[in-house]
Amino acid sequence: MSDQSIHVGARDLGTAKLVYIMNFVGFILPISTIVALIVAYLSDKSDELVKTHLKFQIRTFWWTFLMVIVGIVGAFFIVGYLILLFAFIYALTRYISGFMLLNKGAPVSGTKTLNLVAT
Numbered sequence: 001m002s003d004q005s006i007h008v009g010a011r012d013l014g015t016a017k018l019v020y021i022m023n024f025v026g027f028i029l030p031i032s033t034i035v036a037l038i039v040a041y042l043s044d045k046s047d048e049l050v051k052t053h054l055k056f057q058i059r060t061f062w063w064t065f066l067m068v069i070v071g072i073v074g075a076f077f078i079v080g081y082l083i084l085l086f087a088f089i090y091a092l093t094r095y096i097s098g099f100m101l102l103n104k105g106a107p108v109s110g111t112k113t114l115n116l117v118a119t
Contacts, residue, residue, distance in 0.1 A: 010019050013047075015044075015097070016043075016053040016054060017049065018036075018039065019036045019040050020057065020095055020098065020099045020102065023036045023057060023095050026048055027088075027091075027092070033061065035089075037057075037058065037061050038113070040058050040061075041058065048107065049102075049105070049107045052109070053098060053101075053102050053107070053108055055108075056094070056118060058092060060094045061089075063090070064087050064090060065089035067090065071086075089100035089116075093117055094117065094118060097117040097118040098118040101118050
């Protein structure tokens with residue numbers, strides 16, 4: 001019985017890792033980020049650890065998306081380019097720090113905050 005629960009946890013962990021990897025690829029191929037978002041929303045979130053990481057990735061996507069929209073509109077004024085640069089750094093640092101936490105087997109505790117790094 002314990003072997004089966006370990007196997008399910010490993011599969012779920014793999015789903016969270018896959019979503020992180022698709023988000024990294026999304027910096028080159030943006031459609032990958034959309035697929036990652038869909039996978040994160042549709043994943044079976046039976047494990048609490050995986051649930052925190054998927055929620056963290058979903059929130060990161062939507063906040064980054066909002067910043068990109070504001071940055072594109074603001075690009076007519078020079079400040080938009082700074083907003084776009086911040087959105088890139090924000091998403092990249094959150095995905096890297098979240099992936100590192102997942103590799104340690106630790107949950108993301110700050111899913112309701114806009115921290116620059118996962119905690």
